[in-house]
Amino acid sequence: MERLNQKTKMTASIIACIALVVLLVLSYTNTGTTSMLRSVLQLGSIYALAAASMNLLNGFTGLFSLGHAGFMAIGAYTYAVLTIPVNKKANVYYLYGVADSLANVALPNWLGLIIGGIAAAIIAALIGAAVLRLKSDYFAIATLGLAEIVRICVASSPMARITNGSLGLKNIPGFTNIGFIPAYFVPFIVVAICLVIMFLLINCSYGRAFKAIREDEIAAEAMGINLARHKQMSFIISSFFAGIAGALLAMFLGAIQSTTFPLMLTYNILLIVVIGGMGSLSGSIISAFLVIAAKEWWLRFLDVEQYIGDWQVPLLRTGFRMVVFSVILMVVVLFWRQGIMGQKEFSWDGVYNFFRRLKTKFRGKNTKAAAEGGNANE
Amino acid sequence: MSNQNVLRVCDATMQFGGVVAVNNLNLEVNKGEIIGLIGPNGAGKTTAFNVITGVYAPTNGAVELNGERIVENHPQGKMRELYNGENLGKYNDVKVLTPDRITKLGVARTFQNIRLFKNLTVFDNVLIAKHMNMKGNIFSDVFRINRKEEDRMKAETLELLRILGLEEHKDDIATSLPYGKQRHLEIARALATKPSLLLLDEPAAGMNPQESDDLMKFVGRIRNDFDLSILMIEHHMQVIMGICDRIYVLDYGTLIAEGTPAEIQNNPKVIEAYLGVDE
Numbered sequence: 001m002e003r004l005n006q007k008t009k010m011t012a013s014i015i016a017c018i019a020l021v022v023l024l025v026l027s028y029t030n031t032g033t034t035s036m037l038r039s040v041l042q043l044g045s046i047y048a049l050a051a052a053s054m055n056l057l058n059g060f061t062g063l064f065s066l067g068h069a070g071f072m073a074i075g076a077y078t079y080a081v082l083t084i085p086v087n088k089k090a091n092v093y094y095l096y097g098v099a100d101s102l103a104n105v106a107l108p109n110w111l112g113l114i115i116g117g118i119a120a121a122i123i124a125a126l127i128g129a130a131v132l133r134l135k136s137d138y139f140a141i142a143t144l145g146l147a148e149i150v151r152i153c154v155a156s157s158p159m160a161r162i163t164n165g166s167l168g169l170k171n172i173p174g175f176t177n178i179g180f181i182p183a184y185f186v187p188f189i190v191v192a193i194c195l196v197i198m199f200l201l202i203n204c205s206y207g208r209a210f211k212a213i214r215e216d217e218i219a220a221e222a223m224g225i226n227l228a229r230h231k232q233m234s235f236i237i238s239s240f241f242a243g244i245a246g247a248l249l250a251m252f253l254g255a256i257q258s259t260t261f262p263l264m265l266t267y268n269i270l271l272i273v274v275i276g277g278m279g280s281l282s283g284s285i286i287s288a289f290l291v292i293a294a295k296e297w298w299l300r301f302l303d304v305e306q307y308i309g310d311w312q313v314p315l316l317r318t319g320f321r322m323v324v325f326s327v328i329l330m331v332v333v334l335f336w337r338q339g340i341m342g343q344k345e346f347s348w349d350g351v352y353n354f355f356r357r358l359k360t361k362f363r364g365k366n367t368k369a370a371a372e373g374g375n376a377n378e
Numbered sequence: 379m380s381n382q383n384v385l386r387v388c389d390a391t392m393q394f395g396g397v398v399a400v401n402n403l404n405l406e407v408n409k410g411e412i413i414g415l416i417g418p419n420g421a422g423k424t425t426a427f428n429v430i431t432g433v434y435a436p437t438n439g440a441v442e443l444n445g446e447r448i449v450e451n452h453p454q455g456k457m458r459e460l461y462n463g464e465n466l467g468k469y470n471d472v473k474v475l476t477p478d479r480i481t482k483l484g485v486a487r488t489f490q491n492i493r494l495f496k497n498l499t500v501f502d503n504v505l506i507a508k509h510m511n512m513k514g515n516i517f518s519d520v521f522r523i524n525r526k527e528e529d530r531m532k533a534e535t536l537e538l539l540r541i542l543g544l545e546e547h548k549d550d551i552a553t554s555l556p557y558g559k560q561r562h563l564e565i566a567r568a569l570a571t572k573p574s575l576l577l578l579d580e581p582a583a584g585m586n587p588q589e590s591d592d593l594m595k596f597v598g599r600i601r602n603d604f605d606l607s608i609l610m611i612e613h614h615m616q617v618i619m620g621i622c623d624r625i626y627v628l629d630y631g632t633l634i635a636e637g638t639p640a641e642i643q644n645n646p647k648v649i650e651a652y653l654g655v656d657e
Contacts, residue, residue, distance in 0.1 A: 197520065200520050200521065200522065201520045204519045204520055204522070204528070205505075205508075205509050205512050205519055205528065205531065206509075206516050206519050206520070208498075208502060208505060208506050208509065209506060209509045211495065211498060211502075211506075212495050212498075212506045212509075215494075215495035215496055215497060215498060216493050216494070216495055216496070218433075218489075218493060219489065219493035219494070219495065220495075220506070221476070221477045221478050221481075222431065222477050222478075222481060222486075222487055222489075222493075223478075223481065223506060223507045223509070223510065223567065223568075223571060224478045224481035224482050224507070224509070224510030224511075224571055225478055225506070225509060225510060226476070226478045226479075227476075227478070233516060343497060
């Protein structure tokens with residue numbers, strides 16, 4: 001493996017950052033045909049955050065949790081309940097009325113976003129003490145149950161004056177301009193900040209301790225790492241970011257119901273994590289955008305009847321998109337189990353060596369073909 | 379104080395259900411000593427290690443470290459009826475520590491079947507052992523407020539790898555090392571916790587004579603360099619006899635002999651335990 005020098009990497013990083021920003025600005029200014037691209041990018045960034053937070057727990061600490069939809073729901077509902085404008089509350093809670101204590105509450109949306117994350121973290125702290133005693137599969141089942149409990153609680157009638165029961169909440173304030181920055185860029189900025197914090201976390205001493213727990217619990221404990229405390233920490237941090245992702249999703253959608261956070265949501269995020277590579281944050285980010293783009297955009301044509309001349313292409317009808325999507329997933333899991341990145345993080349060395357390998361492979365084929373051609377001539 | 383006591387295991391009994399794995403074990407390690415713990419398969423040696431390191435709490439008995447009682451237990455609950463060991467009523471306190479707490483008190487260990495952090499580099503393997511002594515909390519760590527602490531940990535790790543001759547492998551993945559080096563790495567990782575007592579569980583298992591000879595020298599060297607006391611389980615008699623100051627012999631969970639290597643070699647009970655008695 002060859003390494004690039006620091007200067008080249010620096011330049012590459014700066015160029016890549018500028019390119020990203022320019023692309024984002026282009027996607028914003030180029031209105032019209034790119035509306036799909038814009039919502040895919042926004043939704044992709046929200047899923048990237050959700051997937052990265054799940055990866056922190058599943059991929060880095062080795063705790064296989066399936067409770068992510070629950071924590072996202074907590075974040076989303078906390079955000080929505082606290083930020084719906086006072087004058088619109090009567091309209092939203094038209095059937096049950098709004099709880100008296102909430103009638104005059106309408107926090108600014110940045111505060112609601114943070115409180116959404118904190119609410120998810122607090123629930124995680126309370127649940128974690130009990131649930132984290134369980135190992136592997138049992139932990140997964142317990143967290144799965146937790147997500148379902150959250151979903152059902154939110155839709156239940158005792159909560160109706162807070163969460164509006166199964167009617168869901170609407171008129172949720174979306175992204176707003178921050179100073180001169182247009183609202184469109186807000187999710188990217190929030191997600192970028194959260195991801196930077198996560199990258200800092202996995203590269204610090206606590207992050208290494210999490211990885212040690214993933215690799216070998218018994219050895220980690222023998223090295224003086226307090227298992228209960230570190231697992232709890234990882235669970236809380238992961239849930240905090242899941243809560244933020246949920247709140248962002250509520251901002252993006254503008255209306256949420258308990259059915260917005262079904263178990264399928266957890267599985268979708270898990271798929272993103274697996275495709276990106278368990279234990280690679282950059283993998284989660286890349287695969288979040290790929291999966292969302294494929295699911296919401298690139299594979300859309302499969303849902304519509306298509307004609308080539310007079311001939312109708314068979315099978316193409318509403319729902320077929322998900323069949324193809326599932327097949328792609330199966331292929332990935334069967335033949336590419338490591339996912340896009342495995343356990344590695346994105347690095348310029350990695351990119352450089354990837355292309356070098358590709359080049360030698362390509363050259364190797366050429367020379368082989370030439371040699372065979374030569375043999376045939378003889 | 380050359381004869382200062384580091385570890386004392388007092389009447390430790392470990393019973394699983396009706397099976398007594400370790401029965402009334404008394405064991406002492408003094409400062410600077412290398413002590414061997416031997417016995418046939420299933421004699422309870424690793425269980426004794428697990429009692430000392432906090433993986434199990436003893437059913438009855440106590441463990442003292444540097445004269446301070448760190449673990450004490452007596453049969454409780456169902457075990458009160460099942461217990462068929464001795465010294466009932468002698469230990470009435472309940473003091474149980476988790477393995478990480480015991481490591482913090484200065485007892486480090488290696489494992490019978492190597493337990494490295496497999497997918498991490500050699501450097502990270504050792505660096506992780508520095509985590510428990512890190513100053514600061516998760517916020518100062520994540521936001522890099524305390525960079526000096528991180529630098530100190532990295533410098534110490536590098537220094538340790540250099541002393542132990544693993545520096546050239548520092549960026550290799552742990553499992554890519556040859557078997558003997560993996561054993562060295564596991565010891566290096568244990569040393570990174572700055573222990574006063576090191577427990578080695580079959581460090582020479584699976585090694586050829588040359589490698590186990592190297593290991594012996596290595597163990598002797600780290601004892602001097604790091605001011606350690608060492609308790610080791612080993613099956614290679616050549617290693618045990620060559621390096622240990624004293625030896626304890628376990629059979630069916632019970633201590634059958636203790637003494638210097640020469641005494642042990644000629645002890646009829648030990649010979650009987652290992653070879654069986656002539657009818």
